[in-house]
Ligand code: HEM
């Protein structure tokens with residue numbers, strides 16, 4: 001049952017964001033379209049990484065041995081990409097933030113809620129990366145929890161940032 005909700009949420013997030021960004025937020029400036037495109041790709045990559053939580057959860061919870069083994073193999077393969085995905089997405093977000101700070105900031109005002117939630121998302125991204133780094137070096141119970149909670153909080157905050165209209 002839960003895996004249905006999980007699949008549906010992923011589908012909704014990815015298809016929903018594509019529809020929202022490309023049909024409801026059109027721009028003429030090519031730079032701004034590049035910034036939107038970078039943010040779109042980055043957010044899909046972040047969602048990929050966040051999904052590791054649900055994969056590990058399913059591995060712990062499932063009673064079917066076959067499913068357990070299949071998911072474990074899958075997660076081992078995916079974790080090889082986890083850090084590369086995080087770094088690529090972060091570079092895309094740096095481009096996104098840069099363009100918006102210089103192109104949209106002056107028009108919208110640096111105190112606009114869209115901008116404020118952008119800075120907040122960025123700070124949470126840095127903390128997530130740091131927590132991931134700590135966990136990678138030495139995985140203690142606290143570090144595992146810290147990376148997981150911060151990653152989830154970051155996701156909620158960037159989704160709010162994305163949905164705020166300007
Ligand atoms: C200093 C940091 C940031 C600033 C100043 C910023 C600013 C902005 C602005 C002004 C827009 C609206 C552009 C438009 O109308 O097309 C936007 C859109 C977006 N941002 Fe950010 N952002 C920042 C960080 C982030 C982060 C960390 C994420 C995480 C994934 C993110 C994800 C998105 C997404 C997905 C959109 C597309 C939605 C839309 O076009 O309204 N941004 N950002």
Ligand code: HEM
Pocket residue numbers: 046049050051052053054056057079082083086087125128129130131132133134135136144147148151
């Ligand atoms: C900003 C992007 C990132 C997001 C959204 C993210 C998210 C997650 C999530 C949700 C989990 C599963 C946690 C659990 O169930 O306990 C996880 C695991 C992990 N992450 Fe990240 N992470 C990111 C970046 C990083 C970075 C940069 C590193 C390392 C430098 C890292 C290292 C790890 C490690 C080592 C695990 C544990 C894998 C295992 O148990 O085998 N993460 N991450």
